[in-house]
Every structure is written in C-alpha cells, then in structure tokens.
Amino acid sequence: KAGVTQTPRYLIKTRGQQVTLSCSPISGHRSVSWYQQTPGQGLQFLFEYFSETQRNKGNFPGRFSGRQFSNSRSEMNVSTLELGDSALYLCASSPDSNEQFFGPGTRLTVL
Amino acid sequence: ELKVEQNPLFLSMQEGKNYTIYCNYSTTSDRLYWYRQDPGKSLESLFVLLSNGAVKQEGRLMASLDTKARLSTLHITAAVHDLSATYFCAVAGQNFVFGPGTRLSVLP
Numbered sequence: 001k002a003g004v005t006q007t008p009r010y011l012i013k014t015r016g017q018q019v020t021l022s023c024s025p026i027s028g029h030r031s032v033s034w035y036q037q038t039p040g041q042g043l044q045f046l047f048e049y050f051s052e053t054q055r056n057k058g059n060f061p062g063r064f065s066g067r068q069f070s071n072s073r074s075e076m077n078v079s080t081l082e083l084g085d086s087a088l089y090l091c092a093s094s095p096d097s098n099e100q101f102f103g104p105g106t107r108l109t110v111l
Numbered sequence: 112e113l114k115v116e117q118n119p120l121f122l123s124m125q126e127g128k129n130y131t132i133y134c135n136y137s138t139t140s141d142r143l144y145w146y147r148q149d150p151g152k153s154l155e156s157l158f159v160l161l162s163n164g165a166v167k168q169e170g171r172l173m174a175s176l177d178t179k180a181r182l183s184t185l186h187i188t189a190a191v192h193d194l195s196a197t198y199f200c201a202v203a204g205q206n207f208v209f210g211p212g213t214r215l216s217v218l219p
Contacts, residue, residue: 033207043199043209056206090153098142098161100207102154 002027004093004103012109018079021106025072025093031055032074033100034066037088046089049074078108086110113138115202117210125218127189132213134183134200142203143183145174147196148212154199158185190217 005024013019025032034046045058049068066076072093078085086109092100114137124130134143142161146154158167160176160183167174171194173186183200197212 035209042211043201045206045208048206058206092154098203099144099156099159100201101156102146104153 004091004101006089006091006103006106008106009104010107010109012111013081014111015081015083017081018077019081019108020075020077021089021091021108023074023076023091023093023103025074025091026095026101029093029095029101030072031094031096032068032072033092033094034074034076035090035092036060037090037105038086043090046076081110083110113140113202113204113208115200115208115210117198117200117213119213120211121214121216123216123218124187124190126191129189130187132185132187132198132215134185134202134210136181136202136208138204139178139181140202140204141176141178143176144201144203144207145183145185146199146201148199149196157198187215190215192217192219 007022031050033048035043037043047066048056052068063079068074088105088107090105091103094100116135145157148154158174163178165176171188176183195217197214199209199212201207201209
C-alpha cells in the first residue's frame with residue numbers, strides 16, 4: 001500500500017508570494033490533517049479535512065487555507081508569505097481519526 | 112485547551128542503560144500516540160494507546176497509558192545507538208496536540 005505523498009518536497013519563495021502544497025493520502029483514508037513544524041514552536045495543527053469538509057482548524061491566521069477534493073487529495077495554500085512561515089509542513093492521513101500516518105513533508109523556505 | 116508536556120526534553124544516555132520519557136497532558140483523553148522522528152525526516156508511528164492501562168511493546172521500547180493520571184510513559188530498555196531520535200507524544204482531543212518532543216542521544 002502506498003504511503004502518504006507530498007509535493008513538492010522542497011520549496012523556496014520570497015516574502016509576499018503565495019504557495020500551494022499538495023498531499024495525497026493513503027488509499028481509502030478520508031481524513032487529511034496538516035501540521036507546521038518549526039524549531040521554535042514545534043508541531044502545530046493547522047487543519048483537518050474529512051470528506052471534503054474542514055472538520056477542525058488550529059490557531060493560524062486566515063492566510064493559511066486548505067481544501068480537500070473528492071478523491072481525498074488535499075491542498076494547503078499560504079498567501080502573502082512571511083519569513084516566519086518557513087517550516088516543514090507535514091500532512092497526515094487517517095482512516096478514522098485515530099492513528100495518523102505522516103507524509104515526508106514539504107520544506108518551505110521564505111526569503 | 113489541551114496542553115501536552117514531555118520530560119525530559121533532552122536525554123543523553125549510554126548504550127545498555129534504561130530510561131523513561133514522560134508525557135503529561137492537561138485534559139481528559141483516552142487516545143495517545145507516540146511517534147519517532149529522525150533528523151530531516153517525517154514522523155514514524157510507534158504506538159497507539161487507546162484505553163486506560165494500555166501497554167504496548169516493540170523491541171526495546173514499551174509505552175503505557177494512565178488516563179486517570181493523564182500520563183503516558185515511553186520506557187527504553189538497554190538502549191542502542193539506533194534509538195537516537197526525537198520522540199513525540201500526541202494526545203487526541205478535538206484535534207491532535209503534540210508534545211514538544213524529547214531529543215534522545217544514545218552514546219556508545
């Protein structure tokens with residue numbers, strides 16, 4: 001069974017730009033969650049989607065948004081990038097909101 | 112608001128020794144998870160603990176959950192260098208909340 005895939009793996013952007021990250025969950029998993037990992041703040045929950053609906057949302061500004069498609073693939077978008085948005089963005093899929101399986105992550109650098 | 116703490120945050124130990132990592136959380140939950148992360152890598156699921164008194168073991172690692180004390184432990188037996196990594200606990204409330212992680216270094 002293929003694992004969670006995330007694209008791109010690495011990304012360099014400049015302040016003010018926007019970025020879209022993609023996540024394909026494990027086949028059959030309908031829940032996709034996104035996390036931001038930084039050395040200073042650790043792992044922080046961004047949002048969770050289940051069957052194309054946002055089910056939970058963390059404490060991030062509105063510049064961070066996401067969506068899920070009918071095939072369960074998910075995208076997250078960050079607009080008006082700031083230096084502090086540099087992080088590893090992790091996507092996790094779950095069949096039932098219990099155990100989560102993480103993708104390799106997208107490392108975003110904002111210059 | 113659910114808060115998750117871990118201690119210690121840094122742990123340096125010699126091969127062959129035993130040690131325990133503690134994970135405390137602030138509100139009621141009976142779902143707790145342990146993950147391992149190697150430098151520059153993603154998170155690997157180690158244990159899923161879904162009830163009070165749950166105990167899981169895999170190799171040199173054993174995890175337990177006490178929901179009444181809101182405490183989980185990850186016990187390392189006879190550590191080896193390959194266990195060097197950062198270990199996270201995560202508690203399921205409305206969403207997953209992760210602890211700060213314990214960076215473990217096992218020295219020869």
